[in-house]
Amino acid sequence: MTGWIEALGHFLGRSAETTGYGLVLLCRTILNLPHLFTRRRMRDCLNLIFTYTLGSFTVTAVVALFTGMILALNGGDSLASLGQENLIGRIVAISMIREMGPFMTALILTASLGSGIAAEIGTMKVSEEIDALEIMSISPVKFLVLPRLIALTLVTPVMTIFAAFIGILGASIVAANNFGVTWIAFSNDALENLQLGDVHIGLIKSVVFGITIATVGSTQGLLTRGGATGVGEAARRAVVITFLLVIILGYYLSWWYLS
């Protein structure tokens, strides 16, 4: 019994410590924003934007396409039983732009880029490269975290818009082939019912998710200890924690928008 309580206390203490470290890291990164406007940091940032976009493009497109198709298939089936299949457009568009697009993109980027950031920085930590930077008086926050945070904050909304577009495209194909809803009817219904607020909340969510992915990945990377096992553990933790945060933050942002 005592051991169990001790383990719980240890877990809670460690979680609080990691959360505090992550929040301080985020604040320090924001305070370092002026350092972004140097040629070297800009170059780093643009390289990362290019790498991140290219690295997640295909998987996002495939997942978004099939998510839109599944959404249309299921939604269309229910609506068809009520003779309302012409409403597929609005349902798919609103859910892809407001919820599914940001959420799905965040999960894809967490798995592909968030874990990668944790593993990359974690490897640098265990191979003493972070110590080397500190000895050279190069801030790891400025040199490593800032470009990654900015790159992900910019890439996530772009990939979210892309995912939403591809998802809607996939849904329109299913709507046309399976339920006889023409492209014109589908897009008219979608555009007439989609509000600017839906786009805004989708973009706000994607920016928050991008910041979350970069911060958690960097935090876990910088807290890595103990060789290859530690690096693997850091990547795993980054994915699990980001998934949880994306779901929780997603809920509260939706609640805030709807209220």
Place this chain on the structure above:
Amino acid sequence: MIQLENVTKVLSGRTILSNLSVTIEEGETLVLLGRSGTGKSVTLRHIVGLMQPDSGRVEVLGKSLTETSTDQLAAVRSQVGYLFQDGALLNWLSIAENVALPLLETHKLAKSEVDQRVKDALREVELDQHGDKLPGEISGGMRKRAGLARALVSHPKIVLHDEPTSGLDPISSSIINKLVNRLKTTGITQVLVTHDMNSAFEVADRIALLHEGQIHALENVDDFRDSADPAVRQFLEGQISGPLSRGLLDGSSND
């Protein structure tokens, strides 16, 4: 130049350094010896401010690192070069870019001066033909030399070497020793942590033996080699039993 005074450090419940005191004079090359886990690398990390002592005082270049601001620490570090065990090079930058990194990030120098300094540093470590390669494309010995070039490019007053010859073949070790000896002639103060006795005798002015978190013996090279101290003799002769094994054999060692 470097002064550690009654430095104590406890890590994960283990006392690594226990009231350790040592002074390293300007231009001196001190070699730190000791069994694994006796706190040699921890001592180096204190000298460069990567670790703070739990108690005691560390003074480098006349500045106390235990009561210093971030800016002062940066000022001290700008005069200290550190060679890590595996070079600690950033694997996405070329060797030349790695060497240029401290100059580009923390010094406001013209590009031509940066290029010239990088060229000189790479020539110093005989890597001037390999500047365009990535760290993954060169051998371990070359990576260490590249790490040394990066440590030297800022023209430091102090260079700290963490096991500079570990894992190297005898020829590569000799190249590193030659470089350390060449640095001695320029008046740079150096501290080396090593297990390589040949290297220690070749480069040291004084040798210190760490045991149980303290400096157990501190002698010049000849006196150390001829020392009658049982712990020094055990270390030099690699005997399994002796004062250095006492903690190990009865289970109370820090190792």
